Amino acid sequence: MTDKYQVPQRLDDPELIGLWTVDEFLAMVVPFGWGILSRHIFIGLLIAGxxxxxxxxxxxxxxxxxxxxxxYWYLPGSFVRLKLTPPSHCRLLAG
Structure with a gap:
């Protein structure tokens, strides 16, 4: 007798594109795309790897x-542009 319902075994697995997670895929595609656009394909492949x-x-x-x-903790705020707590003089304006 087969079960009527299936329960997924692993709910917390990250989304995959092929064999890679989304961030790993982007880390490979962006430098490779840059290499193609700048006509430095081998350098783009090396940087992607x-x-x-x-x-x-x-x-x-x-x-x-x-x-x-x-x-967030180790890079300066202007480098990553992550949301930070507003300065004290602007907190009253934020509501």
Whole structure:
């Protein structure tokens, strides 16, 4: 007798594009696209491979949000343009 309902076994798996997560795929496609547009395909492939490998090692079993949290704490606010707490003189205006 087969069950009428199926329960997914792994709910927290990230979305995949082929064999890669979305952020790994973008880390490969963006440098490769730059390489094609600038006529430096081999340099684009090399940068894409290094970006994929570096991102994979940086995540190392953690969620993708870990990199966003690290960028928030360790990079200057103007570099990443993440939302920050408004300065004290603007808090009354924010409501």
């Amino acid at each position: 290094v970006a994929w490998f570096g991102l994979r090692k940086a995540k190392a079993g953690r969620a993708s949000s870990w990199l966003l949290h690290a960028a």
